[in-house]
Amino acid sequence: xxxxxxxxxxxxxxAAAVREEAAADGRGLVEAEHLLLALAGNPQLQHLGxxxxxxxxxxxxxxxxxxxxxxxxxxxxxxxxSPRSSSPRLATSAxxxxxxxxxxxxxxxxxxxxxxxxLLGVINAEHGRVPRTLQLxxxxxGELRARL
Amino acid sequence: xxxxxxxxxxxxADALAAVGALRRLADRxxxxxxxxxxxxxxxxxxxxxxxxxxxxxxxxKHSRRLANTTKHRR
Numbered sequence: 001x002x003x004x005x006x007x008x009x010x011x012x013x014x015a016a017a018v019r020e021e022a023a024a025d026g027r028g029l030v031e032a033e034h035l036l037l038a039l040a041g042n043p044q045l046q047h048l049g050x051x052x053x054x055x056x057x058x059x060x061x062x063x064x065x066x067x068x069x070x071x072x073x074x075x076x077x078x079x080x081x082s083p084r085s086s087s088p089r090l091a092t093s094a095x096x097x098x099x100x101x102x103x104x105x106x107x108x109x110x111x112x113x114x115x116x117x118x119l120l121g122v123i124n125a126e127h128g129r130v131p132r133t134l135q136l137x138x139x140x141x142g143e144l145r146a147r148l
Numbered sequence: 149x150x151x152x153x154x155x156x157x158x159x160x161a162d163a164l165a166a167v168g169a170l171r172r173l174a175d176r177x178x179x180x181x182x183x184x185x186x187x188x189x190x191x192x193x194x195x196x197x198x199x200x201x202x203x204x205x206x207x208x209k210h211s212r213r214l215a216n217t218t219k220h221r222r
Contacts, residue, residue, distance in 0.1 A: 027175050028209075066169035069157040080179035082213050132165060 007112040014115065017041055019088065028084030032093035033059055033129045035122045044115045048147060050139070058137035062129055065136075093129070097122040120148045182210050 006014060017038030022030040037059070040050040067074055090098075098113075101121025105113045123141055125131055134141055157163045178199070185195050192211070196203040 063169050066165040069162045070166040071153045071155045074173055077176055078180055080183055084213050
């Protein structure tokens, strides 16, 4: 994972949390929504009041709702016994979020990406699961952005 | 339980989100199906044929994951 651009103190925390979130998902892919969940548990962002449990539940609701929209109700599907990869690779949504975070870092004249900058990169997605999940969790993206 | 009466939502954002959700659902079904097939003694070549993909593709996705189940079969 391209975490070399991160500020030292955030790198380890973010990388570990991201691995954990993606592994729990079982697909061997790190998506932008996994970055969001990882950052929600980051001590440096505690003041934002992002609740990890609440976001995880909103993410699950987003999934159920998206499936229901095409008429698929998938309940109580058993879980596979183990995830696909213990070292998940970055999916496009996560790469784009990190790229946006890097641009914000450069624009702010900072040398390394902080957790704040990465979160901005994550929530600045116009489409996809992150904005849909934040909306379901009733989090005002504009307000959150202003605090970063 | 999976209940289907397929419809396509009018809002493209919802329709596109459904595509992603269906892909993730398909992956989950695949993981469980492959796991059960391996437990029942299917080889990766047989699973690959049933899925219509190469044996290498099945191995790449599942062999590490199912290392414990497949240990005594290969």
